[in-house]
Amino acid sequence: MSANAFWQIVIELLVAVAISVPFGRYIARVFQEQKTLLDPVLDPVDRLIYRVIGQDAVKEGMGWKGYAVNMLLTNLLMGLLIYVILSFQAHLPWNPLHFSDLSPFLAFNTAASFITNTNWQNYGGESTLSLLSQMAAITFPMFTSAATGFVVAIAFFRALSPNSDKGRNLGNFYRDFVRVLTRVFLVPCLLITPILVWQGSPETLTGMVTSHLIQGGVQHIPMGPVADLEVIKHLGTNGGGFFNANSAHPFENPTPLSNIIETLLMMVGPMALVVAFGRMVGNPKLARVMYAVMASMLVVALFTAVIAEQRGTPLLAHAGLMQHAGAGQMGGNMVGKEVRFGITQSALFDTVSTAFTTGTVNSMLDSYTPVGGMVSLVQMMLNCVFGGKGVGILNFLMYGIFAVFIAGLMVGRTPEFLGKKIEKREIVLASLALLVHPLIILVPTAWSLMAPYGVSSLGNAGSHGLSEVLYAFTSTAANNGSAFAGLNGNTPWYNVALGIVMLVGRYASIIFMLALGGSLAAKPLVQETVGTLKTDTVLFGGFWFATIVVVGALTFFPALVLGPIAEFFALYAHHAAVGAIR
Amino acid sequence: MSRTFATALRFSLLTWVMFGLGYPLLEVGINQLAFPGRANGSLVRLHGRVVGSRLIEQRFRGARWFHGRPSAVHMNPTSSGASNLGPSSPELARHLAMRSKRLLARHPGLVGRRLPADMITSSGSGLDPDITPANAYLQARWVARARGLPLASVRRLVTRDTRGPWLGLFGRARVNVLSLNLGLQRLRD
Numbered sequence: 121m122s123a124n125a126f127w128q129i130v131i132e133l134l135v136a137v138a139i140s141v142p143f144g145r146y147i148a149r150v151f152q153e154q155k156t157l158l159d160p161v162l163d164p165v166d167r168l169i170y171r172v173i174g175q176d177a178v179k180e181g182m183g184w185k186g187y188a189v190n191m192l193l194t195n196l197l198m199g200l201l202i203y204v205i206l207s208f209q210a211h212l213p214w215n216p217l218h219f220s221d222l223s224p225f226l227a228f229n230t231a232a233s234f235i236t237n238t239n240w241q242n243y244g245g246e247s248t249l250s251l252l253s254q255m256a257a258i259t260f261p262m263f264t265s266a267a268t269g270f271v272v273a274i275a276f277f278r279a280l281s282p283n284s285d286k287g288r289n290l291g292n293f294y295r296d297f298v299r300v301l302t303r304v305f306l307v308p309c310l311l312i313t314p315i316l317v318w319q320g321s322p323e324t325l326t327g328m329v330t331s332h333l334i335q336g337g338v339q340h341i342p343m344g345p346v347a348d349l350e351v352i353k354h355l356g357t358n359g360g361g362f363f364n365a366n367s368a369h370p371f372e373n374p375t376p377l378s379n380i381i382e383t384l385l386m387m388v389g390p391m392a393l394v395v396a397f398g399r400m401v402g403n404p405k406l407a408r409v410m411y412a413v414m415a416s417m418l419v420v421a422l423f424t425a426v427i428a429e430q431r432g433t434p435l436l437a438h439a440g441l442m443q444h445a446g447a448g449q450m451g452g453n454m455v456g457k458e459v460r461f462g463i464t465q466s467a468l469f470d471t472v473s474t475a476f477t478t479g480t481v482n483s484m485l486d487s488y489t490p491v492g493g494m495v496s497l498v499q500m501m502l503n504c505v506f507g508g509k510g511v512g513i514l515n516f517l518m519y520g521i522f523a524v525f526i527a528g529l530m531v532g533r534t535p536e537f538l539g540k541k542i543e544k545r546e547i548v549l550a551s552l553a554l555l556v557h558p559l560i561i562l563v564p565t566a567w568s569l570m571a572p573y574g575v576s577s578l579g580n581a582g583s584h585g586l587s588e589v590l591y592a593f594t595s596t597a598a599n600n601g602s603a604f605a606g607l608n609g610n611t612p613w614y615n616v617a618l619g620i621v622m623l624v625g626r627y628a629s630i631i632f633m634l635a636l637g638g639s640l641a642a643k644p645l646v647q648e649t650v651g652t653l654k655t656d657t658v659l660f661g662g663f664w665f666a667t668i669v670v671v672g673a674l675t676f677f678p679a680l681v682l683g684p685i686a687e688f689f690a691l692y693a694h695h696a697a698v699g700a701i702r
Numbered sequence: 703m704s705r706t707f708a709t710a711l712r713f714s715l716l717t718w719v720m721f722g723l724g725y726p727l728l729e730v731g732i733n734q735l736a737f738p739g740r741a742n743g744s745l746v747r748l749h750g751r752v753v754g755s756r757l758i759e760q761r762f763r764g765a766r767w768f769h770g771r772p773s774a775v776h777m778n779p780t781s782s783g784a785s786n787l788g789p790s791s792p793e794l795a796r797h798l799a800m801r802s803k804r805l806l807a808r809h810p811g812l813v814g815r816r817l818p819a820d821m822i823t824s825s826g827s828g829l830d831p832d833i834t835p836a837n838a839y840l841q842a843r844w845v846a847r848a849r850g851l852p853l854a855s856v857r858r859l860v861t862r863d864t865r866g867p868w869l870g871l872f873g874r875a876r877v878n879v880l881s882l883n884l885g886l887q888r889l890r891d
Contacts, residue, residue, distance in 0.1 A: 124871065127871060128871060128872055131871070169716060169720075172712060172716050173709055173712045173713045173716060174708075174709055174712070177705075177709040177713075189706070190706065190709075190710060193706065193707065193710040194710045194713055194714055197710055197711055197714040198714045198717075198718070201714060201715075201718060244781055244782070244783065246779070246780055246781070246782065247780055247781050255722055255723060255726040255727075256718065256722035256723060257722070259721065259722060259725070259726055260717070260718055260721050260722030263717070263721040263725075264717055264721070294709070294713060297713075301717065301720075301721070306721075306725070309725065310725075310728075310729075313729045313732075313733065314729075314732065314733055314736055314737070317733040317736070317737045317740055317741050318737055318740065319740075320740050320744050320756075320757055321740075322740070322741055322742060322743045322744075323729055323730050323733040323734070323737075323741040324730060324734065324741055324742050324743070325730055326742065326743075328780075329742075329743055329745060329752060329755075330752070331745065331752040331753055331754045331755065331760075332751050332752065332753060333753060333754060333760050333761070334748070334753055334754070334760075334762075334883065334884075334887070335761070335762060335763060335767070337761075339754065339758070339760055339777070339778075339779060340779065340780055341743060341755055341758055341779045342779060342780055343742070343743045345726045345727075345729065345730050347729065347733065347741075348725060348726045348729040348730075349726070363782045363827075364781060364782045364783045365782035365783050365784065365826060365827035365828065365829070368782075368784070368825070368826030368827040369782050369827045369829065370757035370758060370827060370829060370830070370831055371743070371757060371758075374744075374757055375868065375873070376867060376868040376872045376873025376874075377868050377872070379872075379873065380868070380872055432819075433789050433790075435789065435790060435794065435795055435798075436798070436819075436823075438795070439795065439798035439799060439802060439822070440798075440802050440816055440817055441798075441816065441817055441818075441819050441821075441822065441823070442816045442817065442818055442819055442836075443819075446836070447835075447836060448818070448834055448835035448836035448837075448838075448839065448875060449818035449819055449820065449834040449835070449836035449837065450819055450820075450834065450874050451819050452819060453789070453819075454819040454820050454823040455784075455785070455787070455789075455794065455823045455824065456784040456785065456786070456823075456824070456825070456826045457823075457825065457826055458825055458826050458827060458830050458832075459771070459820050459825070459830055459832040459833060459834055459874060459876045460830075460832050460873050460874060460876050461873055461874065462873060462874030465872065465873050465874075466826075481826075482826065483826045484784040484785075484786055484826050486784075486786040486787070486788060487784065487785065487786060487787055487788065487789065487794075488789065489789050490789055490790070493789075579786055579787075580786075580787065580788040580791050581791075582790070584788035584789075584790060584791065587788075604786070604788075605783075605784070605786045606786035606787070606788070687788070687789070687790055690790060691789060691790040694790070
């Protein structure tokens, strides 16, 4: 690895860490109802919103069930609203290019995708969606789905905090939701959108411009309110692009600077939540251990992906392309990548995107080297390398419950976490939350590969075709949304199957984790003794890491062997054989 | 239950108006005032006519012009995207072989040389407006010859249009193809 690549990665990571710490403290203050600098500006806004939705509704404290019911109900209503807009967009205003209504299958898939924070796209934005749909059916849920994941995590933190009132009060769903929207999302969005426009991202209500080219002919260039969508797309770890090419499109991501801004926007929220967790449960040391474990997984993933893409492949070398970075060119695997980002900013962006389950891409993962593509796949299988807004840290805590339980069995101590005993009910709920993920990935993948309507969508043959399907269900189950995009997902089977996987992947694990939180909150605190297994130590952090890797590997290794690993060996063996014959 | 439902409904509609309409429209207003050129797609005008966007690749043909990268979508901005061919795809190998064969047939001076990584690979967006400096300097030779210009003046054009990485570190050095070709046209005038 070159010094240039090394420093690009290290500096971006350090900047993200430096922002996430104060940001996390700020988030903790917001949800512990402490004063913040923005209160004088935002309190009147909040009060106005509270008046519309009803003063009483934002006051009552909710237990885990009340919280879950209101979460599901608002999400359902918002999802229906999105479905209706997409299904009738031809009859609604701001449709300058006269796009038709979405089919029921595609509208269902898209509504499920955006309300679950997945942002899987079985359509190309610039050739399918009206400007109203882009704003009112895409940008809108980018705020609310991210806020949903966020507040669920906050409620869970409250359940684990010492003053949780036995779980009767995990906070008020609406009040939390409004405070996330105004205090965590809206302010950065308002400030950062003009920076992206300054870099070249359009922000207009003109749908398309026709240009008359220098050598004759015309080019129709679609545009619209792109920049504002880009900011919440990344800050909310959403990932759905305005254009089909997502953040590879020069209008979505015009320069290296815009690329860095988008990368940092994805990282700071989930990182900050770990810091906020430490503050809210009153154990910053535990939060530091968690932060370190997640960060070390991320660092391994980043370096692996960047090195793999920079090495290129024998196929590219055989085609006569320079494979080493040199004067005026970057070498490596540039298939599906953009010149302004080169190898490092491309692999860095996509790897961060799958770690933080954003799903935005600035380079096409389907064309990544087998190892580079596998890094993204593995991160989504683990689903807790920081992870998406709120849900990433919940998954990580779920693994923590297992780590405590396993370690407790091994050394003969009572499993406790944050002063609460881990007993049968907690392990059952955590197991359910754990098992949903592989179940909704592996079963539909196998089904798709055995059915003609599943196989006919493949864009590539052989192991890479298997990887495409595996990637699709992993990405939707993890609510990521990135794709090995050679797979044609806009068929009735994939629209419906992926839609259901997104909904189950999102709500089943959230409900199990809220129930787990409620169960822990209701327990009395046990006094720490010499028999207590300490969780806020480097040793336990290592064990936590091992638990994640072992459980993840046992579950998904066979599928990986058939996909990217087989492709890796086939690719190198094939070209070694070709070389020998010459 | 009906009260819970009514609250949820009011809340959903309110957030929809605020974030689905209010926020984007506010940003359109602000940015149309602040950055009218860039907020409208960084369009380039020549003699009053829009000839393209600085950020969107367009097709150039023949040895008299600099060429952008191959595009999986024929440089059509209404359907951006990539080939999505996998790393071991035989079709990818065929595409690369075909492009290099065509290039070498036109420019025999390239035979036996390794090509810059961006020259025959297609981009992620299909609309990549840039090429690498190595690619541009290679093309400068035949562009200069076809136009009967001194090589030094075309190379100067490339040097002038090369934008380095941000802060000298982030991203890659790149040359905007439209800007290069407009520069060529100005040389002629």
